[in-house]
Amino acid sequence: MLTTILRGALRQARRHPVYVGLDLLGLALGIGVFLSLALLVRYEYSFNVGLPGAERLVRVDEHWTLPGVAPVEDGEATYRAIPFLRQDFPEIEETAPLMPSTFRTERDGMFTKFDGYESDSSFFRVFRTGLSRGVTEEALSRPDGLVLSEKAAMKAFGTLDVLGRRIELNRSGVRSVHVVTGIMTPVRGPNVLEGVEMIAPVPAEEMRTRSCFLQWGSSCGALFLRLRKAEDIGAIRARLRDFVIRHASGADNDHVTIGRHPEKIYELLLVPLLQTHFHDAGVEDTDDGVDRNVVNAIGLIGFLALVLACANTINLATARAGLRAREVAVRKTLGATRRLLFAQFMGEALFVTSVAGIVGLVLCEILTPEIASLTGEAVTVSYGFVLTALPVVIVLSGLASGFYPATVLSGYRPAAVLAAARMPSGGRGAARLRNILVAGQFAIAVAIVICTLVIDRQTAFMRDADRGYVKSGLLIGQPLRGDDPALERRMLDALRSVPGVVAVGFGELEPAPNATSRSDYKYAGPNGPVEIQMMFDRVGPGYFETYRPRLLAGRWFDPARGQDEGPDAGNLRNLSGDFNIVVNAKATVALGFATPGQAIGQMLTDGGMRARIVGVIEDMRFLSPRDQVLPEIIFFDTLARVPFVDPIPAVRFQGVTRAVMAQRLDRAWALVRPELASSFQPADERMADYFTGDERRGHIFTVGAVVALLIACMGLYSLAAFSAIRRVHEIGIRKTLGASGGQIAILLLRDFLRPVALACVLACPVAWVVMRSWLSGFDQRVPLSPLHFLIAVAGAFLIATLTVLGQTFRVARAEPARALRAQ
Incomplete structure (x- = not known):
């Protein structure tokens, strides 16, 4: 039996090298992608497992309401x-x-x-x-x-x-x-x-x-x-x-x-260490956690790639099943049983899958380092895992892809096959199955393409989105440790003297802050008192010119106005004094004002401290696009009497490249604080951790989309090739009755592309639901535009058309006399 299986597989490879080659390539690609993405998912799920007794380790979190x-x-x-x-x-x-x-x-x-x-x-x-x-x-x-x-x-x-x-x-x-x-x-x-x-x-x-x-x-x-x-x-x-x-x-x-x-308002939570990697996706002050659904989606892409490859094998096998009908009929006439033929064809499927598995292992070796590079994760090929999973994958894939074709082939009746002038096609059921498989392949591929387009658009938007301040020409330094006003003034003077510097300002908050200070403030509104928690920031002269926030109502601080000078440590400790403040737009909404202008002149209180709103600025986003911007209260400090606490310098420059300006600023910093390392960076670099993870994982979806489309095109090609062979006689008759080559081409393209159209109809609502759920996790997000769906659908039709174009023109240009004589 093993010899028969091997001979049968090799004979098919010699007779139909294109079919067998597509079969092997599709299966190998599916297995290779599945193993590579399985290694990535395994890596993500293995966080902290290597720590001794990790199941007994927990982290204490704080929950604030x-x-x-x-x-x-x-x-x-x-x-x-x-x-x-x-x-x-x-x-x-x-x-x-x-x-x-x-x-x-x-x-x-x-x-x-x-x-x-x-x-x-x-x-x-x-x-x-x-x-x-x-x-x-x-x-x-x-x-x-x-x-x-x-x-x-x-x-x-x-x-x-x-x-x-x-x-x-x-x-x-x-x-x-x-x-x-x-x-x-x-x-x-x-x-x-x-x-x-x-x-x-x-x-x-x-x-x-x-x-x-x-x-x-x-x-x-x-x-x-x-x-x-x-x-x-x-x-x-x-x-x-x-x-x-x-x-x-x-x-x-x-x-x-x-x-x-x-x-x-306060609660302590216990988070098992083995759960923190996924749990931290929505937790502040942690390393960038990973959304479990995203990791599962990556694993699903790998599984779907394998499913698509198996579907492609079924399509190719059923397409060429008729070519082996007479072989089956002769063997049954000579005494072969259906069970024996079924075992042979299943054996051939398992043999082909085994060869594809070996090629897939080679592809896994090639793909895994690339995936590690795309994601930034230290994913490597674990042979213990791969060599355990590969035999299981080969057997299951072989059974899944070979069962139906083996059933069809072994079921042919010798008398009907030998008496027929034409090779059997498998009937309407087989044709319907092939169309369903192609539609399913393209539905999966189109859905992945739509998701990829949305993810790429969202990650690009996170980098380029308006953050409420002008990012270009802006460099932000590290905290100037301490609270020495003389030192702070020397640093400001040193930075301002750097050639190319337009403005310099101090603040106590920064893009990608590690910590924030918050306080409760009350507003005696017309409908009753309102109490909100607000982020606290203190800024100095030059801050407005440096960050250039948009003023929505009122004015910015004026050093000439004494009441604009903010509270000192004693005022904050004793909650006393009257001061002018600027708030962000989020604060006006939380306080119940219909427009920013209505907030001007209103008074907020914190104990005995009274803060009058003199200006409202657009929200300045210093945190992740996933997080909501918090209400913010801003005090002003001229350094005349109140020092900053660990102030963060920001510099606006022009007329020089960013790299040169950073070097100049580092040298100026070293003149004042040589013992403290400096690094002036653009805001985007300081916030890179907020969107790099999504960007890298989006690359995996791109890889999955390419692989899914490639395998789907193989399935469509097999369907077109089979239809081309079966419809030669029909085309000859149509051309004899006067049909032109163009009409024949349009007819064939319409039939070939019908499963693709069905696939797009199925894929769009699924992708819409999935991406709507994913985008809901971002406070700043792109709209779910119809353009993403139109691009994916148009791309699918274009690729499908190019895939079947060769078969279409070959059949449409066939001479009627030769086509009819061939039948």
């Missing part, structure tokens, strides 16, 4: 809760703070950057990661200890033999000398510690003075717990509300607690 803004979840939590969590929940084995930090080493005025965390000795007890050098119990117990990754050790010292060596670190201008106490063992697979180069102890001074250690609701990093049992998470969750009431409540003016009823 504040007046005037949508509820928000924050991936960082107050460290004030740490001692109370240990005290109240015996289910917690250990807690560990993880504060993101950027470490730099300096040599000859040049800075080398290292990404890492500040933590304490509990780090290794929570994450259970090992050290290739050093002792985990001692590595972070000394205040000057420092743990390095192997990559950081090589970058800093050029060797892994670094235990006990000293290194001077610069953290935001603060220098400290550390002793290397450990080298981390790399953790298998993607995880929360991936990319960490240094871990240093939290400075004791920060623990005594920083608000995230002292106040409820103030955060500066993530908080992780290791539970004694994974099942304990439910018991802890059930008691967290009472925990917040017991420990976070206090007087309304108490700066340590959250007020008398913290449970009304």
Whole structure:
């Protein structure tokens, strides 16, 4: 039987090389794409799995329900809760703070950057990661200890033999000398510690003075717990509300607690570490999480590519089934049973699928690095996974693609086939199946193309969308650490003196902010008091000229007006004083004003502080396009009496390239703060993380669209080739009766393109529903335009026409006498 199967497959390859070649190519492409995308999906689902005991690790999140803004979840939590969590929940084995930090080493005025965390000795007890050098119990117990990754050790010292060596670190201008106490063992697979180069102890001074250690609701990093049992998470969750009431409540003016009823606005959540990768897609202050639906959609594209390939095989097999009808009839006459023939044809299908699987494995080797490059993920070919999945894929694909053709072929009746003048076509059922398969292939392909067009348009829109300020000619620096007004004035003067600089301004918020300060403000409106939560920003002279926000009503701040000068630290602490403010358009809507102009002159209050609105600007988007713009209140500071806190300089320039201006600004910065590294960047670069992930994953949809269209075209080609053979006699009669070649071509094209038209009708509503749901996750988004659908439909018809054009013209130009004689 094996010999017969092999001979049959090779004989078909010799007789019909085009059909067999298309069959192999389609299956190999489907298998290769499926395996490559399966590796990507497996990678996304394997986040944090490699951490020891990951099922017992959870992250503490904060959930805020504040007046005037949508509820928000924050991936960082107050460290004030740490001692109370240990005290109240015996289910917690250990807690560990993880504060993101950027470490730099300096040599000859040049800075080398290292990404890492500040933590304490509990780090290794929570994450259970090992050290290739050093002792985990001692590595972070000394205040000057420092743990390095192997990559950081090589970058800093050029060797892994670094235990006990000293290194001077610069953290935001603060220098400290550390002793290397450990080298981390790399953790298998993607995880929360991936990319960490240094871990240093939290400075004791920060623990005594920083608000995230002292106040409820103030955060500066993530908080992780290791539970004694994974099942304990439910018991802890059930008691967290009472925990917040017991420990976070206090007087309304108490700066340590959250007020008398913290449970009304504040909640602690526990997120299992194994779920954070997908959960973080909608969480603030986390690395860019991934939408699970997007990852599943990528996996679905891989599966559909395999389904399309199998459908293509069925189409090709049924199209050439008639060519083997006489072979089947002769073999049945000589005694072959239907069961024996069915087994032979199924064996041939499995043999072809096996060859395609080997080619698909080669394609997987080629495609996987390209997919890793497109997505920016460290996806590699895992042979343990691939070699386990490939036999299953081959068997299932072989069975799926071979069952129906084997059933049709083995079912031919010898007498009817040998007595007929023409080869059998399989009847109306087979023709209907071929049309359905082609329609299904193109429906899938067109739907993927529409989704790709919408995703590409949305990601391009996110880069180019209006953010409420003029992006061109704008560079933004890093925070000028401290609150020294003399230093701040020197920095402004130094930046203003740079040739090509048009304007310089300070602000305390920035595009892609790491933290925001918010406060509650009340407005005694005509329909009753309104209370909203507002982002707080303080800006200086030159800010308006630098960012160029659009003024919708009223005026901007005037340094000559004394009441435009904002509150100092004492005013903010005691909630006292009268000041002028500017708000954004979102604030006027939240306060209930019908137009921005109605807000001018109205008074907002926060305790004893009174803030009069003198201007309204368009919303300035400093955050992700997925997030809603928050109401914002802006105070003005001339630096006459009130210093900024970690101000962020922004510079508008002209007459010089961006790269040259950045170099000039870095040199000017070094004259004032040589101990603090600088990097002036465009706003788009600072916000790149917000849309890069969607952009990269959109490339996967593009690959899927190309593959789907290619396989669908193979199916359409097979249908056209089969129809061309079957309709030669019909065409001869039509031409004898006077039909022209053009009329015949139009007739054939209409018949060939009918499944494509049906496919477009099916694909458009499906794509509309899917993309409408996806776009709803963005606050800033493109409209779901009919143009996307028209382009995809027109493209499908054009590609389909080009696919069948050769067969159409060949049949339409056939000579009637020869066509009739051939039959």
